[in-house]
Amino acid sequence: GKGNYPHFMLKEIYEQPGVIGDTLRSMWNPASGAIDLPPLDIDLAAISRITLVACGTSYLGAMVAKYWFEKVARIAADIDIASEFRYRDTPLEADGLAIFISQSGETIDTLAALRHAKEAGQKTIAIVNVPESTMAREADAVLPTLAGPEIGVASTKAFTCQLVLLACLVIATARARGAISGAEEARLSNAIAEVPSRAAEVLNGDEAIQALAAEVAEARDVLYIGRNTGYPIALEGALKLKEISYIHAEGYAAGELKHGPIALIDDTVPVIVVAPSDALFEKTFSNMQEVMARGGKVIFMSDAKGCAHIGKEAFATIELPHVHPFVAPILYAIPVQLLAYHVAVIKGTDVDQPRNLAKSVTVE
Numbered sequence: 099g100k101g102n103y104p105h106f107m108l109k110e111i112y113e114q115p116g117v118i119g120d121t122l123r124s125m126w127n128p129a130s131g132a133i134d135l136p137p138l139d140i141d142l143a144a145i146s147r148i149t150l151v152a153c154g155t156s157y158l159g160a161m162v163a164k165y166w167f168e169k170v171a172r173i174a175a176d177i178d179i180a181s182e183f184r185y186r187d188t189p190l191e192a193d194g195l196a197i198f199i200s201q202s203g204e205t206i207d208t209l210a211a212l213r214h215a216k217e218a219g220q221k222t223i224a225i226v227n228v229p230e231s232t233m234a235r236e237a238d239a240v241l242p243t244l245a246g247p248e249i250g251v252a253s254t255k256a257f258t259c260q261l262v263l264l265a266c267l268v269i270a271t272a273r274a275r276g277a278i279s280g281a282e283e284a285r286l287s288n289a290i291a292e293v294p295s296r297a298a299e300v301l302n303g304d305e306a307i308q309a310l311a312a313e314v315a316e317a318r319d320v321l322y323i324g325r326n327t328g329y330p331i332a333l334e335g336a337l338k339l340k341e342i343s344y345i346h347a348e349g350y351a352a353g354e355l356k357h358g359p360i361a362l363i364d365d366t367v368p369v370i371v372v373a374p375s376d377a378l379f380e381k382t383f384s385n386m387q388e389v390m391a392r393g394g395k396v397i398f399m400s401d402a403k404g405c406a407h408i409g410k411e412a413f414a415t416i417e418l419p420h421v422h423p424f425v426a427p428i429l430y431a432i433p434v435q436l437l438a439y440h441v442a443v444i445k446g447t448d449v450d451q452p453r454n455l456a457k458s459v460t461v462e
């Protein structure tokens with residue numbers, strides 16, 4: 099049941115510190131303190147290229163992983179939406195690895211894409227939250243997320259568990275390929291180990307996020323912007339908001355604003371800026387200033403350092419704990435979930451069962 103929560107979605111958002119921890123422990127060797135995947139029967143040192151395929155929120159998990167695989171494991175990684183991948187004639191390399199990400203493990207397009215990749219000679223890994231699902235049975239290897247049953251149609255805890263699992267897979271791949279030093283691996287692993295407690299801190303800030311929801315609920319359109327792994331989180335924020343509150347929302351790479359979408363901005367448009375203090379902070383910051391110069395109502399998500407930088411300029415700030423930039427997307431996923439949730443509650447929509455949507459999309 100929902101326990102003391104008014105909706106499954108809120109319960110599942112609040113379960114994240116626990117289930118992220120469970121997923122992490124399944125990839126962790128307590129004796130050595132190192133990331134240790136279950137045996138995969140796939141030689142991660144021998145793969146030439148990675149293709150990540152999924153739908154919806156799971157696709158945005160794939161997008162975060164693309165940035166990680168490239169930067170940390172120094173391997174080329176392509177991403178694709180399953181319904182596109184399955185009908186495209188992508189040339190796939192003989193030593194390619196294809197990774198399919200799905201909460202349900204049953205999404206028809208992702209399943210068809212998996213079969214397509216197998217026929218094309220790819221090694222396949224399924225990352226699923228339902229271990230007895232069709233994708234889990236058909237892939238060469240399975241990495242289960244331990245999010246527990248997800249009832250709310252909008253994916254929340256399954257997404258952050260996918261991210262933490264993918265982060266571990268990236269580190270294991272980097273190690274197998276000799277792409278990472280022991281010291282760097284230890285830094286990133288420590289950053290991952292902190293995620294459950296940092297996620298709990300993020301949830302402690304829920305009241306401040308809820309206080310902003312009334313403003314967002316008034317809007318007709320909402321923009322989300324971010325760079326690097328903040329870009330898929332911007333897309334995820336927009337997806338969550340539109341599917342449960344029915345407010346039109348778009349996510350953009352912050353650097354793309356001036357190539358069109360900035361024309362939408364006036365003083366009725368909230369712009370959610372995903373801006374952890376990382377190497378690209380200044381770039382995102384200047385995109386935010388461009389938004390403010392046009393009257394846009396900026397809601398700025400950053401850590402104490404980033405928020406101090408902005409002073410009183412923004413309409414509002416959401417302060418998150420400071421974390422290593424590698425794990426920032428996992429933490430920043432949570433406030434965008436909470437914001438969408440509180441806006442939907444104000445709008446009076448059916449949060450757990452949004453109109454026109456199904457939890458598991460088993461038809462094309």
Ligand code: F6R
Nearest residue numbers: 154155156200201202205252253
């Ligand atoms: C959005 C959402 C959907 C799913 C998508 C894929 O909140 O839940 O976009 O992520 O339908 O579902 P799975 O992961 O089961 O393949």
